[in-house]
Amino acid sequence: MTDTVDKAPAPSVPPEQIKAIPVRHYGRWVAGAVVLGILVLIGIAFSNANINYGIIPDYLTDGTILSGAWHTLYISVLAMLLGLVLGVILAVMRMSSNPVTSTVAYFYVWFFRGTPVLVQLLIWYNIALVFPTLNLGFYKDEMNQVMTPFLAALLGLGLNEAAYMSEIVRAGIQSVDEGQTEASHALGMTRSRTLRRVVLPQAMRVIVPPTGNEFINMLKTSSLAYAVQFNELIKRSTDVSSTSLAVVEMYFVASIWYLALTSVFSVGQYYLERRYARGSTRGLPPTPLQRLKKNLRLFNSFSRPGANR
Amino acid sequence: MSKIDKDIVSGPSGHPMVKAEGVHKSFGLAHILKGIDLEVNAREVFCLIGPSGSGKSTFLRCINHLEKISAGRLSVDGELVGYRQKGDKLYELKEAEVAAQRRDIGMVFQRFNLFPHMTALENVMEAPVQVKRETKAVARERAERLLDRVGLGDRKRHYPAQLSGGQQQRVAIARALAMQPKLMLFDEPTSALDPELVGEVLDVMRDLAEDGMTMVVVTHEMGFAREVGDSLVFMDDGVVIEAGSPREVLTNPQHDRTRSFLSKVL
Numbered sequence: 387m388t389d390t391v392d393k394a395p396a397p398s399v400p401p402e403q404i405k406a407i408p409v410r411h412y413g414r415w416v417a418g419a420v421v422l423g424i425l426v427l428i429g430i431a432f433s434n435a436n437i438n439y440g441i442i443p444d445y446l447t448d449g450t451i452l453s454g455a456w457h458t459l460y461i462s463v464l465a466m467l468l469g470l471v472l473g474v475i476l477a478v479m480r481m482s483s484n485p486v487t488s489t490v491a492y493f494y495v496w497f498f499r500g501t502p503v504l505v506q507l508l509i510w511y512n513i514a515l516v517f518p519t520l521n522l523g524f525y526k527d528e529m530n531q532v533m534t535p536f537l538a539a540l541l542g543l544g545l546n547e548a549a550y551m552s553e554i555v556r557a558g559i560q561s562v563d564e565g566q567t568e569a570s571h572a573l574g575m576t577r578s579r580t581l582r583r584v585v586l587p588q589a590m591r592v593i594v595p596p597t598g599n600e601f602i603n604m605l606k607t608s609s610l611a612y613a614v615q616f617n618e619l620i621k622r623s624t625d626v627s628s629t630s631l632a633v634v635e636m637y638f639v640a641s642i643w644y645l646a647l648t649s650v651f652s653v654g655q656y657y658l659e660r661r662y663a664r665g666s667t668r669g670l671p672p673t674p675l676q677r678l679k680k681n682l683r684l685f686n687s688f689s690r691p692g693a694n695r
Numbered sequence: 696m697s698k699i700d701k702d703i704v705s706g707p708s709g710h711p712m713v714k715a716e717g718v719h720k721s722f723g724l725a726h727i728l729k730g731i732d733l734e735v736n737a738r739e740v741f742c743l744i745g746p747s748g749s750g751k752s753t754f755l756r757c758i759n760h761l762e763k764i765s766a767g768r769l770s771v772d773g774e775l776v777g778y779r780q781k782g783d784k785l786y787e788l789k790e791a792e793v794a795a796q797r798r799d800i801g802m803v804f805q806r807f808n809l810f811p812h813m814t815a816l817e818n819v820m821e822a823p824v825q826v827k828r829e830t831k832a833v834a835r836e837r838a839e840r841l842l843d844r845v846g847l848g849d850r851k852r853h854y855p856a857q858l859s860g861g862q863q864q865r866v867a868i869a870r871a872l873a874m875q876p877k878l879m880l881f882d883e884p885t886s887a888l889d890p891e892l893v894g895e896v897l898d899v900m901r902d903l904a905e906d907g908m909t910m911v912v913v914t915h916e917m918g919f920a921r922e923v924g925d926s927l928v929f930m931d932d933g934v935v936i937e938a939g940s941p942r943e944v945l946t947n948p949q950h951d952r953t954r955s956f957l958s959k960v961l
Binding site (some may be wrong): 447563565566568569570571572573574575577579583584587589662664 | 759761790791794795797798800801802804806808809810811812821822825839854867870871874
């Protein structure tokens with residue numbers, strides 16, 4: 387015992403690595419083979435199908451398609467903004483102690499969530515049939531002039547979205563601990579300041595993920611604005627296919643654009659969620675960019691031995 | 696030990712800071728407070744003890760109008776809490792007026808209730824900037840001083856989740872002090888803490904008491920009440936059973952109920 391103490395401290399010996407025969411997962415191989423087989427069959431079917439793949443890349447950047455994609459993007463963003471603002475207002479109304487406002491908010495959600503968006507779009511588009519003229523007192527015009535495809539799409543999609551957003555916002559606000567409200571009231575904050583500074587920032591953690599979902603849904607649901615003659619992606623694709631006669635090809639083109647748009651916004655959502663996760667976890671996971679930088683640094687220190695010393 | 700500290704606003708001692716006369720509070724059918732009469736003098740550490748459900752936390756929450764009293768009169772520094780009296784009529788205060796009253800009353804909660812999305816420093820700066828409209832520079836300077844004072848000068852960039860319970864509660868005390876209150880309310884400030892963290896919070900409170908802060912403390916820490924407290928009230932079932940100096944009440948209780956409570960907690 388004692389002589390080991392006199393010697394230089396023994397280097398800690400790493401335990402011998404275990405070398406065992408791993409369990410064979412034959413089932414996994416079989417399942418993998420079956421899935422790959424099915425994929426190959428689908429691939430063969432599509433390559434033999436009567437589809438002119440060659441024209442798809444050309445039409446991806448076709449002017450008409452591009453303008454359709456742009457219309458899809460901006461109607462989605464605007465309708466989402468309208469839904470978001472109105473949704474917050476409805477959520478606050480719903481939770482207020484005033485029975486009139488909370489009942490109105492309840493029935494708003496009941497109506498707009500309970501009827502199809504397509505019907506709502508068509509009602510807005512045809513509203514001139516019931517209100518031939520719009521008279522706001524200071525502004526008067528033929529309803530047909532006012533209710534453009536754009537306005538019908540915006541109102542139809544936005545007001546419908548508000549119903550969903552109000553439920554999401556309400557769930558978020560209710561997820562914040564009541565002690566937070568009490569603490570900020572005790573500090574002398576008013577209710578509205580408490581909502582803005584303390585409750586909403588924390589509610590965002592609960593609100594952002596389903597809102598991202600809603601937005602991605604909105605990008606696709608906006609295709610229904612086709613029914614009110616709004617020039618979004620699907621309408622433009624059908625316009626093109628009616629002259630080019632490449633029907634399915636044009637829907638493929640549209641699908642690629644939808645996939646591109648939803649992918650971009652999924653990435654945006656990831657960063658937004660990170661922002662509102664502040665303080666909720668002890669350390670945030672690195673973003674893909676940060677991970678890349680770290681790996682590059684690591685790689686550099688490996689390729690230049692001695693650089694760290 | 697007491698040090699001159701410009702953050703602690705302590706008025707002349709002696710005048711009543713909190714005055715309760717026949718305060719009742721009911722939640723629906725539950726009658727929680729059944730006529731509380733007491734006076735807390737300025738620069739005094741006033742301890743409230745009693746079994747759970749005795750109404751001591753409810754009474755504390757009435758002092759800054761987190762709860763509305765059902766009957767009686769409750770005033771802080773000579774001003775009715777939550778009401779204005781004109782002739783013999785009481786008018787409810789508007790939300791902004793209630794908020795203005797609360798500015799001068801600091802409160803520390805059992806479960807800290809720090810804002811989790813803000814760093815320790817931001818937590819302490821929030822109310823001075825948002826409520827008192829102080830510039831960020833002024834608020835930051837005081838916040839840093841207060842965090843130093845509670846021994847957390849090196850933790851100001853941490854989020855609450857990165858702090859221990861004791862550290863969180865000390866930040867919460869600094870946050871309340873940042874509004875330069877004339878009265879501090881403590882609602883069982885150490886009850887949610889691991890035993891080894893209780894001391895650090897009590898030390899901060901002791902320090903505050905030495906600087907002359909008026910404090911109303913709901914607590915189960917009898918040692919703290921005896922050492923630091925100037926007055927002590929034992930409450931049970933919504934009434935004050937016994938009041939006096941902490942040493943008297945704790946060592947020589949006059950009532951059976953006080954005796955049986957103390958025999959369980961001491």
